[in-house]
Amino acid sequence: MNAPRTRVQRRPVHGVLLLDKPLGFSSNQALQKAKWLLRAEKAGHTGTLDPLATGVLPLCFGAATKFSQLHLDADKTYEAVARLGVKTSTGDAEGEVIAERPVQVSPEDLARVQAQFTGPIRQVPPMHSALKKDGKALYEYAREGIEIERAPRDVVIHTLALTRLDDTTVRIVASVSKGTYIRTLGEDIGEAMGCGAHLTSLRRTATGGFGQAQCVTIEALEAMSEDERMAQLLPAEALVDGHSRVTLAAEDAARFLSGLRRRGGWADAEAVAVFGTDPQAFLGTAHVSAGELIPGRLLNPIEIQQILLNAPQTEATP
Incomplete structure (x- = not known):
């Protein structure tokens, strides 16, 4: 008689895993395996690789899935x-x-x-x-x-x-x-x-700014502890590395996250990554037109809080 399967307790996971997709796996099979190993609630990939293809397959978890289209369009x-x-x-x-x-x-x-x-x-x-x-x-x-x-x-x-x-x-x-x-x-x-x-x-040896040297295999993930697996994740903002950067103070950041445009002395830009200062966090994407910062894809406050709670803690310098 087969033993009952243990139900995996899912949890919010946010970030990008650069997977070296193995031969014979569909992109979705590779995604589901990595999702199970990380116990992630939500996941998606950035464009399929054939089962007979191997190589760089960025997998997006949680908030990072909002920006996966950027790498569908990448060289x-x-x-x-x-x-x-x-x-x-x-x-x-x-x-x-x-x-x-x-x-x-x-x-x-x-x-x-x-x-x-x-x-x-x-x-x-x-x-x-x-x-x-x-x-x-x-x-x-x-x-x-x-x-x-x-x-x-x-x-x-x-x-x-x-x-x-x-x-x-x-x-x-x-x-x-x-x-x-x-x-x-x-x-x-x-x-x-x-x-x-x-x-x-x-x-596939590279997509966007990601290369095969940065990738991890499924076999390596399986051999890791849960903390080691989480350490393989890049932050969601890794997907917008080529964007212009705008940083907002707390009040403007809160209004921006609610979908309101902000006015400032920014030059026009089609692709902008927006960050807050208090707390220091990635807020989402935008574009600038005629001095207005116009929201695009945004994280929500719960996602930001979860990311900050799971961020590696650095010791203060005495």
């Missing part, structure tokens, strides 16, 4: 390996082989294709993606053998490096704008070389 960097000469139904190693062609790629071909796919390009989103048509994900149509017409998208490949590993494999390192599909990039590169291709591995 990202990937490393991938493409197998030349073989096309699959999904553009990666999970799909069925649908075409094979001989590979005759010279160093000049590699340089030409690298230049061709650097800068602004257009991509047709793959059928095996989470994009929705009439409320249904494209991959669901694909599983039913239905092909849906997709409009091309404008994306930007900021940097691209193609390195020949052997006769039939190429390493792809690409820094890209939001909305770029690396599987599609690999397929399009293969077509431009005249032989087709599919990805055999894919790793």
Whole structure:
């Protein structure tokens, strides 16, 4: 007879966990595992990685979930390996082989294709993606053998490096704008070389200002104590690191948190991170127009209090 499962006592957790997503996990499976390990009440991720992809997956907890959209829109960097000469139904190693062609790629071909796919390009989103048509994900149509017409998208490949590993494999390192599909990039590169291709591995090495060196694995989290797990969390304001900064005194901070605009000598700015002085706390985001600080996404007083209560205590200097 199986022993009854112990019910996890959830609690408010606020912050960002930089997870190195393991191979074979969906982004949601990785999120739920980390949420369980932290006993967190509320969590979300900042954009999905395929189960066959590994790497940087920022997970947001509590108040940080309010700012997750900022990293959905962030530039990202990937490393991938493409197998030349073989096309699959999904553009990666999970799909069925649908075409094979001989590979005759010279160093000049590699340089030409690298230049061709650097800068602004257009991509047709793959059928095996989470994009929705009439409320249904494209991959669901694909599983039913239905092909849906997709409009091309404008994306930007900021940097691209193609390195020949052997006769039939190429390493792809690409820094890209939001909305770029690396599987599609690999397929399009293969077509431009005249032989087709599919990805055999894919790793996200950076998103926004976060890199793989900052990440923790699920295995490492499992081996930690609860306090050690909590120490892995970055504060919610880590998601707005590139914003301009405005600090408000107590009275203005209270009014700002209630949604009221504040007037001051600030320069116009589209993205502002707002902090209070008493207590010293992150309040939320805003923008400045004509000297007015206009609230955007805000923490609530309970969230701020919970964050301050859980903040590491520093000893006073005698």
